[in-house]
Amino acid sequence: MVPISWYIALSAILFMIGVGGVLLRRNIIIVLMSIELMLNSVNINFVAFSYFLQDLGGQIFSVFIITVTAAEVAIALGILIALVRTRRVLNVDEIDTLKG
Amino acid sequence: MEKLLFIIFAVVAIGSALAVVTFRNPVHSAIALMTCLLQVAALFILMRSPFLAVVQVFIYVGAVMVLFLFVVLVLDIKKAIIQTFPAKSRSVVFLIFLVLAIEVELVVLLSPLKGFAVTEAVGESKVESIGKVLFTKYLFPFEVVSVLLLVAMVGAIIMTKRR
Structure with a gap:
């Protein structure tokens, strides 16, 4: 059987790849995809512990995370479309209207 | 395997x-x-x-x-x-x-979790049991999430509407 530490290591690696995408890339679409990657790696953790502890709570929380992710993507892409329509930018560095 | x-x-x-x-x-x-x-x-x-x-x-x-x-x-x-x-x-x-x-x-x-693994054969978690837990123990979070989805839907429609 697969030890639980393998799952946690995989989830940590995927999470760090997602963090790297958010920090290093400037294209806003790819930043959003990296956030998806991070949320998904957290799901791996939840399901792994749910499986190893034989407790359904982890799976339920994963369902909630997936739901919140769907809501987040809908809102984020709505903001993105409105932003591109008014400002014509896709670079995260150039979106600084709130900077004062 | x-x-x-x-x-x-x-x-x-x-x-x-x-x-x-x-x-x-x-x-x-x-x-x-x-x-x-x-x-x-x-x-x-x-x-x-x-x-x-x-x-x-x-x-x-x-x-x-x-x-x-x-x-x-x-x-x-x-x-x-x-x-x-x-x-x-x-x-x-x-x-x-x-x-x-x-x-x-x-x-x-x-x-310290290294060698920790499920050793005995464990059956699949059934959809039925997930549904039972979701609608009894986690009913309130479920309702909150459904309200969140509604708000997200309305928000996305309003935001992308051409003004």
């Missing part, structure tokens, strides 16, 4: 996750992210939770990625490709990222 399957899925998942971050074209990144999410769904099946695997394929690969591809379609990709490679280096950000990555991996590798 199970370890072999895990290694295959994990390697493909990590490779496609790296592809998401490194590809220049957002469409290619979206396809790579789809591959990664499918591998994670396979890992869910390996962890005997087929319900979540199906939910993952339906919502992530089905709905979320189609939304991403649709937005990429609406937006101007050529302009996006040019903007992904700024001339200035980001060595400070890379350094912070490297320190963070090493820290997280060290914490995981040094954790």
Whole structure:
């Protein structure tokens, strides 16, 4: 059987790849995809512990995370479309209207 | 056998996750992210939770990625490709990222959970039992999440409406 530490290591690696995408890339679409990657790696953790502890709570929380992710993507892409329509930018560095 | 399957899925998942971050074209990144999410769904099946695997394929690969591809379609990709490679280096950000990555991996590798694995044969968690727990013990979070989805739907419609 697969030890639980393998799952946690995989989830940590995927999470760090997602963090790297958010920090290093400037294209806003790819930043959003990296956030998806991070949320998904957290799901791996939840399901792994749910499986190893034989407790359904982890799976339920994963369902909630997936739901919140769907809501987040809908809102984020709505903001993105409105932003591109008014400002014509896709670079995260150039979106600084709130900077004062 | 199970370890072999895990290694295959994990390697493909990590490779496609790296592809998401490194590809220049957002469409290619979206396809790579789809591959990664499918591998994670396979890992869910390996962890005997087929319900979540199906939910993952339906919502992530089905709905979320189609939304991403649709937005990429609406937006101007050529302009996006040019903007992904700024001339200035980001060595400070890379350094912070490297320190963070090493820290997280060290914490995981040094954790005392190493040899911990399920030894006895465990059956799949049934959809029925998930539904029972979801609608009894976790009923209030379920309601909150449904309100959140409604708010998100209304918000997305209002935000994209042409004024």
